[in-house]
Amino acid sequence: MKKSDRTRQDILDATASSLATAGYTATTVKSIAETIGMQDASIYYHFSSKDELVGEVLDIGTARAVTAVDQALAELQDDHDPREALRVAIIAHAEAVLGGGDYPRANVRTFGQLPPDLTHRHRQGHRNYGQIWTRLIDDGVESGALRGDLNRSVARLIIIGALCWAIEWFDAGEEVSAADVGEHVFQMVVNGLSIGEHESPAVSV
Amino acid sequence: MKKSDRTRQDILDATASSLATAGYTATTVKSIAETIGMQDASIYYHFSSKDELVGEVLDIGTARAVTAVDQALAELQDDHDPREALRVAIIAHAEAVLGGGDYPRANVRTFGQLPPDLTHRHRQGHRNYGQIWTRLIDDGVESGALRGDLNRSVARLIIIGALCWAIEWFDAGEEVSAADVGEHVFQMVVNGLSIGEHESPAVSV
DNA sequence: TGACTTTTCTAGTGTGTACTAGATTTAATC
DNA sequence: GATTAAATCTAGTACACACTAGAAAAGTCA
Numbered sequence: 001m002k003k004s005d006r007t008r009q010d011i012l013d014a015t016a017s018s019l020a021t022a023g024y025t026a027t028t029v030k031s032i033a034e035t036i037g038m039q040d041a042s043i044y045y046h047f048s049s050k051d052e053l054v055g056e057v058l059d060i061g062t063a064r065a066v067t068a069v070d071q072a073l074a075e076l077q078d079d080h081d082p083r084e085a086l087r088v089a090i091i092a093h094a095e096a097v098l099g100g101g102d103y104p105r106a107n108v109r110t111f112g113q114l115p116p117d118l119t120h121r122h123r124q125g126h127r128n129y130g131q132i133w134t135r136l137i138d139d140g141v142e143s144g145a146l147r148g149d150l151n152r153s154v155a156r157l158i159i160i161g162a163l164c165w166a167i168e169w170f171d172a173g174e175e176v177s178a179a180d181v182g183e184h185v186f187q188m189v190v191n192g193l194s195i196g197e198h199e200s201p202a203v204s205v
Numbered sequence: 206m207k208k209s210d211r212t213r214q215d216i217l218d219a220t221a222s223s224l225a226t227a228g229y230t231a232t233t234v235k236s237i238a239e240t241i242g243m244q245d246a247s248i249y250y251h252f253s254s255k256d257e258l259v260g261e262v263l264d265i266g267t268a269r270a271v272t273a274v275d276q277a278l279a280e281l282q283d284d285h286d287p288r289e290a291l292r293v294a295i296i297a298h299a300e301a302v303l304g305g306g307d308y309p310r311a312n313v314r315t316f317g318q319l320p321p322d323l324t325h326r327h328r329q330g331h332r333n334y335g336q337i338w339t340r341l342i343d344d345g346v347e348s349g350a351l352r353g354d355l356n357r358s359v360a361r362l363i364i365i366g367a368l369c370w371a372i373e374w375f376d377a378g379e380e381v382s383a384a385d386v387g388e389h390v391f392q393m394v395v396n397g398l399s400i401g402e403h404e405s406p407a408v409s410v
Numbered sequence: 411t412g413a414c415t416t417t418t419c420t421a422g423t424g425t426g427t428a429c430t431a432g433a434t435t436t437a438a439t440c
Numbered sequence: 441g442a443t444t445a446a447a448t449c450t451a452g453t454a455c456a457c458a459c460t461a462g463a464a465a466a467g468t469c470a
Contacts (some may be wrong), residue, residue: 007448112228188397
């Protein structure tokens with residue numbers, strides 16, 4: 001029983017790593033098997049199909065991202081500014097997806113590449129994750145800390161999008177850290193790039 | 206000669222459409238041929254390989270996006286605010302990629318899914334496009350309109366990323382238009398979501 | 411019409427993919 | 441050490457893919 005669990009974990013790790021760096025199509029059962037020194041057929045002793053294996057990796061990735069953000073929010077003081085909550089969540093997401101392990105990275109990297117079945121399987125997970133952000137923005141607007149003239153759903157998707165797309169260009173070897181990217185996103189979407197008084201013309205959508 | 210050109214155009218259009226909606230892997234030579242009522246082998250009379258065909262579609266997409274942004278900037282008055290230039294460029298990009306034709310959409314949609322050869326082939330095009338944005342941000346910082354305490358390269362990539370990721374969730378049928386998305390991105394990254402005076406703590410990277 | 415060119419089709423090849431069946435080896439248990 | 445169970449391997453199948461060769465059809469122009 002022990003052996004099986006360890007091998008199973010090795011397969012998951014190798015799959016997560018491959019998904020995160022090579023994407024869904026380039027992640028073949030054979031390449032996964034080679035990474036851990038097995039024959040491709042042996043994978044099927046542990047997982048019934050490629051997509052079940054990939055699905056499990058993505059489940060773990062989602063769970064880790066949610067945990068990272070939840071945990072960061074839980075450490076806030078009770079009387080925190082809603083902007084601070086947004087900042088903490090953004091940085092936690094950035095660190096989980098950019099600086100963290102392969103699992104959350106696999107999630108973002110393969111977004112838009114998955115076959116319909118897998119996409120559908122994870123729709124609910126993504127919705128749940130989105131709700132964390134919806135609440136953060138709602139809190140900010142209702143407390144008067146954030147502007148209410150923008151479409152909150154669009155705002156939420158723009159923030160998440162800026163963070164998710166970073167996986168396409170972020171290089172862990174460079175001098176900019178994952179937390180730095182998060183800080184930049186926060187500074188931009190909350191405080192804005194502009195200096196001094198700007199009119200903030202109302203936008204109706 | 207006429208017939209050939211028209212068929213060639215049909216193939217390009219069908220490929221762009223498929224890339225934009227289904228991605229690179231799901232875009233097969235056979236599916237392209239079926240779309241225009243041909244046999245898959247006939248495609249090879251017009252293009253020597255799938256990747257040459259895809260490459261040409263992506264070239265067109267890049268060119269159209271560049272043209273859209275350049276044209277929008279050219280229509281600005283000489284004494285425009287650097288923030289206004291950024292706004293115009295952001296909205297032009299949003300309209301080109303979200304509301305425009307299949308070609309620019311194919312570009313963004315397949316980003317990160319392409320085989321290495323194609324990725325390399327378009328590296329220079331992406332760099333050129335990025336320089337448009339680098340100049341916009343530099344102008345803003347140097348004129349004193351935009352903050353200089355953020356990493357400009359990171360800021361540029363965050364703006365482009367927020368726009369590019371929108372292709373994953375934007376629905377042309379909904380009440381939010383492509384230009385609306387652009388306006389939201391501008392409002393957020395330039396003016397910020399925050400209301401009132403914020404300290405704008407310096408970030409050194 | 412007839413000769414010629416251009417375009418498309420039919421019928422395949424080879425390769426890589428996920429996946430299966432059954433033999434074989436490795437590990438655990440009595 | 442013998443028996444059983446767990447884990448892996450060998451050797452395949454079936455299918456989808458990009459792509460090719462050569463025949464057939466469609467179009468062009470004297």
